[in-house]
Amino acid sequence: MADFMAVLYFQEMRHNPADPDWPERDVFFLSHGHTAPVLYAALAESGYFPTTELATLRALGSRLQGHPERNALPGIESTSGPLGSGLSQAAGYAYALRYLDKQPDRRVFVAMGDGELNEGNVWEAAMFAAAHSLTNLIGIVDRNRIQIDGDTEEVMPLGDLAAKWEAFGWSAIDADGHNVQSLLSAFRRARAADKPTVLIAHTIPGKGVSFMESDHRWHGRPPTAEQRDQALRELELVL
């Protein structure tokens, strides 16, 4: 997920860390709010707030709440955590831009987890976006195949995700979620689509850390200090 967030914040999206409410910005909704640390890192590295503040994550009084809160930090467009409601908010914003504000150049992005697609609210929003031809709306699904209780295909099989989205009237693009060129190409295709577009970013959870890769038990568990140091050493070798 960090890879496509980096592509979004440092390449694809138009935004201004010095003016978070810049009226010409693209808008990003993080729907699966539990991945807040990735968003916080992207915002801090972009310059929305000091990177030194990242270490206060989840501490009492910190602006880095356990799940992102709109009023807590600059750059957070909407509060999220309870799953399934990011796409519909993004669709509401995209509707306003397309039909009420008449600002066709601005786009709305929303990141979702794959386990999150169990939620009915997502598919209500998918129907809505297709019905209103929200071509300025781009969804990104982190297709990492894990959710809290295990493999997504065992907990509640998602099957052929691209076919599901296409059946709901969307353009669906599969991409290698760890390959910057693949992601950039997918975003270029999204710009050209005449429907709302979803990027299915195929990813490996914990990629680059030997003891974390594809193990769903790391979904919500923080590493010990020792495990953290080892993980950082392994990631530095990759870089």
Place this chain on the structure above:
Amino acid sequence: MNDGMVLAAAQERSAEPIRAGFGRGLAKAGEQDSKVVALCADLTESTQMHLFRDRHPDRFIQVGVAEQNLVTVASGLAHAGYIPFTSSYAAFSPGRNWEQIKTTACLNDRPVKVVGSHAGLNVGPDGATHQMLEDIALMRSLPNMVVIAPADSAEAEAATLAIAKDPRPAYLRLARDATGTVFAHYGEFVIGRAVQLREGVDVGIIATGTMTREALDAAEILMARGVDAGVLHVPTIKPLDDEAIVELAKTTGLIVTIEEAQRIGGLGSAVTELLSEHRPTPVLRLGVDDRFGESGPPRAVLEAFGLTAPSLVDPIVQFIERTNRTG
């Protein structure tokens, strides 16, 4: 009473559904402010949103039978600078989408207006699934949320205009069946202000929504039985008009609350919570007592639940006698 507010005298009273006032108010709000938009979940005429749709078609958004989507799309529109009114039956919104209202409207602090039509027992024949009785408790518990239950269509119209201008998220509780008018004329609706409709010293009746008409009629019957009851109408259940309620408790020493909703968590709870801390006073809470509704003609269902003027009187008289004996 506000400037311009006039109680309907007996010969001036008619009956109209409270939701009709909302429909008129929303169409007017749309004229006053181009940022007002309306979203409906496949119940456009039932909720009276068609009046807005017909006048402002470019600002009406159909979301289909999808109440979670209804309020979250609205939250996105609010984020983009609009003032979205959402409507469905109260049983479904906020009945089904409470978490989305909490997170995306209240925690985000966006001016999403949740309009729950067909609340209470007075949807009659539809029965328990559609008789929303828990909405006041649900919505009152949310930080930032304003909760309003107008007494009649004139007040609903004024309240709609008021919440369109207010930056907070709001819940507007409406009823389906035609109910008796309370106001012949209505001035400006002031959020958070209770309205003293009748002076009285023996007991203070506090009512909201459809029950305010019943409370006024019950007070007439009570007077014939020698009880001089005051009636305070509380259209805004949150924020509550603390001062007016404490004042009524001081004047009468006995309080009765009436609502067409569950007693648990509703207006009676709000009044009791306030008085227990600021002016301990015996309170009789009349409403639905921890049970579901049932099918029947609206007046018959209300009668069966003790929520018509004639059926309210005996419990109030008994409460006064019991309290005076023990007091």
